[in-house]
Amino acid sequence: RTRYTGLIDKYRDRLPVHDDTRIISLGEGNTPLIRLNNIPRVIGKEVDIYVKFEGLNPTGSFKDRGMTMAVTRAVEEGSKAIICASTGNTSAAAAAYAARAGITAFVLIPEGKIAMGKLAQAMMHGAVVLQIRGNFDAGMRLVKEVAEAAPVTIVNSINPYRLQGQKTAAFEIVEELGRAPDYHCLPVGNAGNITAHWIGYCEYSSGSGDHVTEACTFCKGHCSYAGGAIVGNRPKMIGYQAAGSAPFMRGAMVDDPDTVATAIRIGHPQSWDQAWKVREESGGWFDECTDEEILAAQKLLAQNEGVFCEPASAASLAGALRDVKNGKIPEGSSIVCTLTGNGLKDPDTAISQCRADGTMLTIDATLDAVRDAILKGMEGN
Ligand code: F0G
Numbered sequence: 001r002t003r004y005t006g007l008i009d010k011y012r013d014r015l016p017v018h019d020d021t022r023i024i025s026l027g028e029g030n031t032p033l034i035r036l037n038n039i040p041r042v043i044g045k046e047v048d049i050y051v052k053f054e055g056l057n058p059t060g061s062f063k064d065r066g067m068t069m070a071v072t073r074a075v076e077e078g079s080k081a082i083i084c085a086s087t088g089n090t091s092a093a094a095a096a097y098a099a100r101a102g103i104t105a106f107v108l109i110p111e112g113k114i115a116m117g118k119l120a121q122a123m124m125h126g127a128v129v130l131q132i133r134g135n136f137d138a139g140m141r142l143v144k145e146v147a148e149a150a151p152v153t154i155v156n157s158i159n160p161y162r163l164q165g166q167k168t169a170a171f172e173i174v175e176e177l178g179r180a181p182d183y184h185c186l187p188v189g190n191a192g193n194i195t196a197h198w199i200g201y202c203e204y205s206s207g208s209g210d211h212v213t214e215a216c217t218f219c220k221g222h223c224s225y226a227g228g229a230i231v232g233n234r235p236k237m238i239g240y241q242a243a244g245s246a247p248f249m250r251g252a253m254v255d256d257p258d259t260v261a262t263a264i265r266i267g268h269p270q271s272w273d274q275a276w277k278v279r280e281e282s283g284g285w286f287d288e289c290t291d292e293e294i295l296a297a298q299k300l301l302a303q304n305e306g307v308f309c310e311p312a313s314a315a316s317l318a319g320a321l322r323d324v325k326n327g328k329i330p331e332g333s334s335i336v337c338t339l340t341g342n343g344l345k346d347p348d349t350a351i352s353q354c355r356a357d358g359t360m361l362t363i364d365a366t367l368d369a370v371r372d373a374i375l376k377g378m379e380g381n
Contacts, residue, residue, distance in 0.1 A: 004030050007168045008068055014171070014203065015069065015164055024071045024101045028064035029168055031056045033176050033336070038304040045324050048334040050181070051301070051317065052173060055309055055342030059121060062166060062193060062340045063093035067155060069165030071097040074153040081106065083152040085139030087189065087263045088118030089341055094155050095125035106152060108132050108139035113262050115310065115346035135257065137268040157192030158270050166193055170200025173336055180205065180235045181334040187315035188239035188248060188286070189264035191275035193340065198237055198278040205232035235336070236284040239275065240319035242294060242312070248275065248286040260291040260349060263312035263341060293318040295353055298343070308343030308350075316340075 007029030008015055017023070036049045054062035067090075074082055081104040084090050091107035091114075098105035105127040109119070113135065122129050132139050140156065147154045157163060174180050180201055186194045241248055242259030247267055254267035269275065279285060289297075294311050297318035302308045309317075316337040323329040343350060354360070363369040 006068060007065060007165065008072060011168050011171060015168075016161065017069075017072065018076075021072060021076050023068070024075055024097055025068050026058035026064065026096065026100060028057050028068050030172065031169075033173060034305070034307060036301075036305055039300065039321070042300070042304060043321055043325060046331045047324055047329070048332075049320065049324075050177075050334075050336045051305075051307060051309075051339045052169060052336055053307060053309070053339050054169065055313065055339055055345075059089075059092045059096045060117070060342035060345055061089035061093065061310075062169065062338065063089045064097075065168055066157065066159075066162030066165040066192075066196070067093040067097045069161040070153075070155040070159045071101050071103075073161045074155070075101050075103065077153075079151070079153040080104065081152045082155045083143055083147060084108070084155045085136055085143045086114075086118075086156075087136050087265055088114035088122075088345070089263060090156065091127065091129070092118045092121035092125070095122045095127035098127065099125045104128065106130065108143060110135045110139065110265075113265060115262055116348055117342075117345035136266050137257075140268070140270065156270065157190055157196075163192055163196040163199060166196035167200030167203065169338070170197045171204055174201070174204045174232070177334070177336075180233050181336040182233075182235060183238060183284075183320070183329055183333055183335045184235040185238045185240065185316040185320040185335065185337045187261070187264055187312050187338070187340055188241050188275065189245075189266040189269065189312070191239065191248070191269045191271040191278075193338070194237055194239045194278055195271045195274040197338070198234075198282060201234045205234045234282060237278050237282040238284045238319065238323070239279070239286045240315040241286065241288045242315060243288045243290045246286075246288040247272075249288045259294075261294050261310075261312035261315060262346075263310060264315065287319050287323070289315050289318040289322070293322070295349075297321065298350075299353065301339075302343065307339065309339040310341040310343050310345045311349055313339040313341050 006025035057064040083106040085108045094105045107127045108130045111131040242261045244259045245257035247254045257267035298314035
């Protein structure tokens with residue numbers, strides 16, 4: 001069998017599904033691990049650095065990995081509706097997988113603070129979109145409260161099936177590289193994804209479906225843990241936050257988070273304790289990137305490697321490159337940066353960032369004007 005039918009089919013023996021479970025899938029997972037050929041030269045450092053381009057999932061973000069599991073299990077348990085608070089990507093994934101399953105999705109989004117592509121997805125897939133006059137953290141609080149009172153299943157990452165689906169990204173990386181990388185860098189909002197990756201690496205490093213003790217506390221018994229010893233290597237996990245939304249750096253919740261990277265505009269992370277454990281167990285660290293650093297990394301990647309990710313995703317690369325330059329990540333290391341979402345999600349930020357570059361010219365529709373533009377455009381080469 002060669003047809004790829006999604007991550008639950010692929011990793012069925014490591015995921016909480018039954019033989020007769022009806023799988024709700026859009027063919028998520030199996031995303032490319034792209035080796036950066038040009039950027040190491042640009043920064044003058046010898047590192048083996050890869051980007052895992054999660055923006056190539058069906059709805060354009062890593063959320064699809066978690067959503068296929070969460071919606072599959074919600075449907076199996078008889079749920080007719082799902083709900084989430086979201087900075088955009090979770091709402092897009094929830095809307096799409098609910099449409100696929102034939103159930104209803106309710107999504108709470110912060111008014112005016114989600115990227116247009118994500119809003120378009122949630123609306124187009126037929127979710128009930130509730131714009132709230134409040135931020136993601138307020139939405140999350142409301143969702144938890146309402147799920148107590150109404151027959152809806154929460155599909156935020158506090159739903160344990162979400163992390164189970166998302167752990168498969170680590171499986172794919174180990175299978176492709178033949179080992180875990182030395183460092184794995186991710187953007188951090190709620191810190192669900194960094195936790196999920198650690199679960200995945202732990203399971204894999206202890207061999208056939210087993211994983212190490214500590215990580216098991218994360219998954220509330222849904223993992224395939226059997227108490228095996230660690231046989232493979234595990235990466236140091238590094239979480240980068242946007243400077244205006246960096247509770248892990250502050251060591252405390254942030255009440256009024258802000259950043260151009262709206263996906264990670266989160267001040268009260270849901271996986272707070274788990275993420276601190278991941279840092280401790282893996283020997284990694286948290287750091288923050290300014291909006292300027294994030295946007296510069298997004299553009300550097302787009303212009304030197306042909307990979308277009310959304311701003312939040314570029315935090316992983318921005319941070320990694322800084323830590324390579326300052327030697328915190330030594331030369332000779334292997335590094336994977338997760339690019340969590342597709343650049344097409346947020347065209348407005350991309351266009352406004354490039355306007356000043358003069359890469360778009362308005363000219364007359366004449367041969368002379370086009371020829372002049374070409375000659376001028378070649379000058380720098
Ligand atoms: N990158 C992107 C593109 C995201 O959409 C998110 C989270 C993250 C990184 C952070 O992941 O929360 O697991 O640490 N987006 C959520 C949403 C909050 O609603 O789409 P995390």
